[in-house]
Amino acid sequence: MKKKLVRVVAVFIAVMMFTAACQGGGSAIPDDLVFDGGEIVTFTFYSEDGVRDLPWNTPIARRMTELTGVALQYDYPVGGLGVRVPLMAASGIYPDLIFAKGDGAILIEAGAVINLAPYIENSKYLKDFYGDLLPRMWHNGDPDTIYSLGPYAINQPIWNVRSSMPVQNAVLKEFGYPEVRTVYELEELLRAYIELYPTTPEGRPVYALTLNNADGWRYIIDLGNPSGFLAGFPDNGEWIVCNETLEATIKYLHPDIKEYYAWLNKLWNDGLLDPDSFTQTNDEYTAKIANGQILATVSPWWQFQEGEQSLRQRGMEDQTFAHLPITFNRDVMPIGSYDPGWSGGHGIMISKGCSDPQRLFDFLDWMTSEEGLVLRSWGVEGLHHTAENGVRAMIPEVELALESDPDYGDSQGFSWLHGFPEIGDGWLDSTGNTLTRNSPESIIRTYSPAARETLAAYDATMWADLFPPTSAFELSPFGAAWQVNIPTDSEINVLMQWVQNTWLPQQMSRVVMVSVEDFDAAWDEAIQILIDGGVYRLNEMFTELVRDKARAWGNY
């Protein structure tokens, strides 16, 4: 009996060790991939934005291998602590392909990535793909050094305009779609709605607003960003930048920013702000959105998207969000359609550890070919889209699933767009069809019935119709301030880390939660801490970086 037990335990341990050894990170590459032109090469790929495994066995991934002979093994940060890249740099062991976003600077400094400029010079597609925008990827303005391929879509028209403060369609419907332009007008509606419906039909409490604040870095999004957006400042991270002088100021020093926190403070004390705002996890936040408990939100679409998809999946269309041009006062423009211009920034890099950089680069190059772009956006012909009489169209069920099923995109492989070079919507290929599946019509098709009802009531067909056009804004001479690279080994980086990850979450949470009478004193104290911490020096140093960037863009 005892002997048997020992044997069982031994086998168990052996199996555990074996599986542990096999799991290098991400799931295994399936062995039934097809490629006619020789051997299939596997490269490892680390994405800082990854939240779950993306196995290389989706229809789109398989098709990519079929066409190129390359397979990618996905790896992503666990716990979201941002330690992976520094550890890579410290250990010197790199994945082949890296999408490290802001941490890319670390890898460049550590000499971990290869110079792509010579590869781009000889590329089939990439050089033309970026065209005039190529100088924006130069490292420190040097035309012979390009370390990363700029991420996010180039030449992107802003069709899919979203509000800085989306509100449930149900709220607008209840009161007969009144005109709402300011935060305060909206607040009145929310108060009245909660009077009528203090709980959801299942008995869960309803709140005017919740903040997704406590999970990792998310306070930057919900606690930091909306203060500027709702006051009419476009997204420059923690900064407000003057387009003429290019002077940058930490936004909290600007008098208009205080209004957001004073307003949150009022909501908090009136019990309209979800009391879990400062302690909940992202999952709890998503569940609240998905239960229809949150009437309005200040989160960006990618934050509440999962919750909204669940709402649609469960047929709670009225609880999805409407995008109205909301700001604190009527004199400022809502920034929904603002376009900072394509910024370059840190995208895909090839590491020194890659054994065959040319092969890998050719794969990236292919991704920007017509074939690659269409496959990544439209999916596989016959499975995801049809091409009858030369007209490419998404299969309606696929289009609906992409909008309403949170897992569908990943399961088919549509996620391979993110981080890689991407083209803007509306650009035509050689067949006269658009390269991406998005068009104003396709966007309208994705709107929920409730959204369409709301739009009809406001006499519009798209949310964009309610906002000023992109051309109403001044062109930014430097892009967006949050995309300005900060050297890692610098005083400015330390100060920035403190402002963004210590001062902002601690102090701004505190001022929201004090009593209304104490708010002004708490605010002044918080700003004093900011000033004592050396924020004026930070402003000066960052202004220089912004000017450098504007210079690289030829605007200073």
Added chain:
Amino acid sequence: MTKSAKQVNICKKRITPSLLNKQKILMLMSFPFLIWLIIFAYVPLWGWIMAFQNYRPDLGIRNSPWAGLEHFRRLFADQQFHEAFRNTIGQSLFLLAIGFTMPVIFALMLNEVKYLRFKKIAQTISYLPHFVSWVIVASILGLILNTGGPINTLLLNMGLIERPIAFLGVPNMFWPLLAISDTWKNIGWNAIIYIAAIASVDQALYEAAAVDGAGRWRKMWHITLPGIRTVIIILLVLNIGRILDIGFERQILLGNPVNQSHSRTIDQYALEYGTQMFRFSYGTAVGMFKSVISLILVLAANRFARKLDAGVF
């Protein structure tokens, strides 16, 4: 443990060739552990050099430029570090106060239970949470403590509070919450060693005390507690040495922007303001400072314990 046996232990043996010869097998057996210790505890000390450099991974320790005491200067000037240091000490003291004493009390009480079956069940149930990962404990705590959770519901229904309290959102509550949850998790596990120690207390002493008319409390106070005194003091010394080693796992899992001012520990600070920002030298300086303070704490605690005749070394 009789008095004569103890005296033999104290007697120092002189090292002679014959003694070495006699113990060579024993020494051979301890050799692998010595090597293990050197590799994992002493060789890494080499890396402390980084604290005096502006270390860059591509240049390595050999070629990185020297910085002198610059990193320490910055460290002591940083308000964040002071806060992290305070939190580390504060959380540790709470953990010592609750997390260290409760298992002793628990063991004493369990020892008094005469119904064996209940005793065993209670012991098993109490040490099961030890095997639950902190990730799970943190989410359970989050659910229990959030504004719609059972504790708030209870307090609301009893009329003790008017509005639900987000307990994890109150900075001052973080230290006790951490200590209480840690105690809940580890009370049974930590009590095992005391229960074992109690079992080895000579039963004749209890019988003698009973003859003298001692009740339960007296027996506990005069026999059980002195009987396990050495164990308690040794564990206390070891625990004090680990005061700064409070880690960051629990703090990161239970922490949020609001209680950050009371949750961030030195280790977390070294991670967030060192490694994560690519400032390896700075992180090393933090770690080095921590180690030195820890060493001082261990030595001081041991000195104190020796006065009580129970030093570890």
